[in-house]
Structures are given as C-alpha cells and as structure tokens.
Amino acid sequence: MKDQAHTLRKIFEGSSGPASPQVLSVTSGKGGVGKTSIVVNMAIILAAKGKKVLVLDADLGLANIDVMLGLTPRYNIQHVLDGLCPLEEILLEGPEGIRIIPASSGIQELSELTREQQLCLMNSLDYFDEEIDYMLIDTGAGISRNVMYFNTAAQRILVVCTPEPTSITDAYALIKVLRKQYGIKRFDLVVNNASSKVEGDQVARQLTLVCERFLGDVALEVLGSIPTDRNITECIKGQKAFVGVHPRGEAAVRLEKIVSRLEQTSRDASSGNLQFFLRRMLLNQVKGSNHAGYSISRSY
Numbered sequence: 001m002k003d004q005a006h007t008l009r010k011i012f013e014g015s016s017g018p019a020s021p022q023v024l025s026v027t028s029g030k031g032g033v034g035k036t037s038i039v040v041n042m043a044i045i046l047a048a049k050g051k052k053v054l055v056l057d058a059d060l061g062l063a064n065i066d067v068m069l070g071l072t073p074r075y076n077i078q079h080v081l082d083g084l085c086p087l088e089e090i091l092l093e094g095p096e097g098i099r100i101i102p103a104s105s106g107i108q109e110l111s112e113l114t115r116e117q118q119l120c121l122m123n124s125l126d127y128f129d130e131e132i133d134y135m136l137i138d139t140g141a142g143i144s145r146n147v148m149y150f151n152t153a154a155q156r157i158l159v160v161c162t163p164e165p166t167s168i169t170d171a172y173a174l175i176k177v178l179r180k181q182y183g184i185k186r187f188d189l190v191v192n193n194a195s196s197k198v199e200g201d202q203v204a205r206q207l208t209l210v211c212e213r214f215l216g217d218v219a220l221e222v223l224g225s226i227p228t229d230r231n232i233t234e235c236i237k238g239q240k241a242f243v244g245v246h247p248r249g250e251a252a253v254r255l256e257k258i259v260s261r262l263e264q265t266s267r268d269a270s271s272g273n274l275q276f277f278l279r280r281m282l283l284n285q286v287k288g289s290n291h292a293g294y295s296i297s298r299s300y
C-alpha cells in the first residue's frame, strides 16, 4: 500500500512511468446528444482491439453508464470518496472487459472535493497505474464547474453535437468557454444523429468555420459522424451496446472509423499518465473556483 506522501510526491514532481493512457473526455454543450452511448460503444470497440479501457462516469447529476449496460452497481465513487471502500471494489466490468467507475445520481461534485477526498481519489487511481491504455470520461452536458473540471484535466476533449441548430450553437458556446477561460485550442468533434454522411460533414464544416472565424486559433479534429439509427434507441432500451448487437450496422461501422481516427491522431502520450491527469485536476480545482459564475453566452 502506497502512502499519501508517495502519491503527492508523484503528483507534484511529475512522475512519468511506463503507463501513458490517453485520457479523453466526451462532452457537449446541449444534453441528450449521445455522449454516454458514444462512450460506452467506443470503449467496447477499443477493448475489442485489445486496449485496456477504463470508463469514468463523470455525469454526477445523472449518472447512467451502468444503466446503459444493464449493470447494477452496489457501490459508487461516493463510497470511495467517503473512505468506505477501495476503488477496486466499486469497479464494474462491462462487455469486452471494459472497466467502469460508476457514479450515482445526485452525488457530490468532484470539483468540490475536500483535500482528504482528493488524496483518497488519487490513491485509488494509483491502482491503475501502468495498466490503462484509454480512460474515457463521460461528462454531463453544459459548462458547469464540474464539467469544466474534467474537460480541462483530460488530454483530449471530444465534443459531440447533432445537426440541430441548438446543439451546434451550444457546442460552439462550450468550445468558446474552454478557449477563452481555459486556453484550450484543440478539440475533437463527432456529429451524432446525422441523417446522412453529407449532413454530418456539413455540420462539422459549419462548426469548424465558426470556430475559425470567431475564435481564430481553435482547431477542430473532425473524427466523423454517426447516423440516426433506430437500432441505437432499441439497444438503449434493451440496455445493450449497439456495437455488440449490430456490429455490422452503419452506426457501428462509422463508430469504428471514428475510433480508428482517434487512435491515428493520439497525442502527447508521454505526458499522459494518470498522475498527470490528476495533477491537472487538482490545479483546475483551484483555478475553477474563479469561474463558478461564468454564464453561457451564445453571442459570438
């Protein structure tokens, strides 16, 4: 068992062990655009390729990764934070061996942890050191402090939007806040619920142009689009992952391409161990408190 001082030393000195997971947050301005569905299915595709994948349910208000997969967690991250059980005990195993850190509705915001809880979480995540290739974080929608907390800690931020104008506008507003308030310039983009590939491309182009025009140095990596597919809705109702039930369906094939693109464009892995992620989380917690009152602005 490592002591807290050991963990703190690693965090503040900047350790760089052999592990270098890609830490990706999946986020959106508007809610209900398909983030959780994308995280779950993306995790399964990566795991099927032999990657070790950890999914963090960070939508603390409305956690539902476990519900989407028909899993029933006995404990969740709040139990870890309260020191009631170690992280190993709350972990769920999903299809292809993906591991999930479950949350539950209405639990304490991770952006407001006490010092003791921070250490508890850090010690817990140490458990994964050296054995994770991808950590996928399913955030809530919008620009709450908790959402920003995870987005700014992740190495990559994948913004999901749909062709609805409100979703595009809110995606832009989210990117704008992350650029202006936190200095983030690179984002990944997936357009979900597109009626055709052409529509998906159009939405991506539209958002890219607006970002270029009004935010200048923001770069969007367009990973692809996913079509509207009734099978996805049916799978969610049946609490199954669509890539498992319809592996040759259009949605699964397109998501596989998105995952391949994600892998091809992996970045900065050398600085991406879990301690690095945690260090950023801690620093952001201090910074984030300055931005609690920032409200979303749709104006350019």
Ligand SMILES: Nc1ncnc2c1ncn2[C@@H]1O[C@H](COP(=O)(O)OP(=O)(O)OP(=O)(O)O)[C@@H](O)[C@H]1O
Pocket: 028, 030, 031, 032, 033, 034, 035, 036, 037, 038, 059, 062, 139, 140, 141, 192, 193, 194, 226, 227, 228, 229, 230, 232, 233, 236, 251
């Ligand atoms: N490509 C798609 N085709 C058809 N329906 C879809 C598609 N993607 C998502 N959906 C539908 O949208 C609903 C919302 O999906 P999901 O819960 O993944 O969104 P979310 O962004 O995580 O929502 P929240 O912001 O509430 O966390 C699902 O119940 C599903 O029915």
Ligand SMILES: [Mg+2]
Pocket: 035, 036, 037, 059, 064, 138, 139
């Ligand atoms: Mg969700």
